[in-house]
Amino acid sequence: MTSIGILGTGRVGGGLARALATTGHRITLGHRQPPLETPADGTGAVPAIRHTDQRTTAATTDIVINATPGGTTLDRLSALHTELAGKILIDISNATRHTPDGLPSDLCYPGDSLAERLQRALPATRVVKTLNTMLFPVMTAPADLSTPPTAYLSGDDADAKAITAGLLADLGWKPEWIEDLGDITTARATEALVLLVPHVLRRHGLRPFAVSLAR
Numbered sequence: 001m002t003s004i005g006i007l008g009t010g011r012v013g014g015g016l017a018r019a020l021a022t023t024g025h026r027i028t029l030g031h032r033q034p035p036l037e038t039p040a041d042g043t044g045a046v047p048a049i050r051h052t053d054q055r056t057t058a059a060t061t062d063i064v065i066n067a068t069p070g071g072t073t074l075d076r077l078s079a080l081h082t083e084l085a086g087k088i089l090i091d092i093s094n095a096t097r098h099t100p101d102g103l104p105s106d107l108c109y110p111g112d113s114l115a116e117r118l119q120r121a122l123p124a125t126r127v128v129k130t131l132n133t134m135l136f137p138v139m140t141a142p143a144d145l146s147t148p149p150t151a152y153l154s155g156d157d158a159d160a161k162a163i164t165a166g167l168l169a170d171l172g173w174k175p176e177w178i179e180d181l182g183d184i185t186t187a188r189a190t191e192a193l194v195l196l197v198p199h200v201l202r203r204h205g206l207r208p209f210a211v212s213l214a215r
């Protein structure tokens with residue numbers, strides 16, 4: 001069985017960890033400061049989630065999901081190049097500057113993208129960008145929206161994207177909701193979609209949404 005490591009234990013990382021563990025995956029959750037005891041999952045059940053630090057997570061799993069702040073991701077993951085070599089890195093983060101209210105205001109890498117920079121910095125790692133174009137609850141419950149959402153895929157390696165699409169299927173994504181845009185340069189487009197987010201959030205609050213293709 002493939003093991004999955006998740007860097008970042010917040011809304012995105014924590015939600016993906018629970019959902020992927022529920023579908024039978026072996027999950028390692030990477031904290032900055034790992035808890036001394038395994039936290040309860042709130043249901044009374046023993047979650048199939050191992051908790052450790054981020055470096056150990058990257059070193060001991062086959063697929064690594066980045067769900068940490070995007071603005072500092074490049075430096076932190078570049079420092080993990082040895083641990084990430086030979087792995088698939090699924091990057092969900094948005095590298096943005098923020099307004100004082102904490103919402104994204106601008107891109108850190110205009111004319112480029114975090115995903116492209118990660119792929120250049122980590123040539124022995126297969127980077128796939130996905131799930132960064134929706135509010136976090138949609139990632140693990142796409143069918144809950146009243147209109148079908150889109151999950152975009154960007155990456156240079158077809159096998160890595162196919163494996164990522166398989167994980168999306170485990171999270172409830174139908175094949176027709178998954179749009180493979182092409183190589184890693186296409187992440188420049190999906191990363192720019194984050195510029196919509198503050199305006200939608202100010203108008204509608206935290207009501208789940210995805211930036212999707214309609215046909």
Ligand SMILES: NC(=O)c1ccc[n+]([C@@H]2O[C@H](COP(=O)([O-])OP(=O)(O)OC[C@H]3O[C@@H](n4cnc5c(N)ncnc54)[C@H](OP(=O)(O)O)[C@@H]3O)[C@@H](O)[C@H]2O)c1
Pocket residue numbers: 007008009010011012013030031032033066067068069070071072076092093094095131132133134135136137
């Ligand atoms: N929230 C959304 O709806 C959404 C949607 C699409 C994309 N994203 C992107 O997904 C990423 C995570 O978002 P989130 O909403 O889950 O954020 P969050 O709730 O703030 O969680 C981020 C997690 O990353 C870890 N972290 C924080 N600062 C760090 C640092 N300096 N170095 C290493 N790890 C750090 C923390 O885990 P520990 O405390 O355990 O270390 C924290 O819980 C962001 O890049 C965001 O842009 C979010």
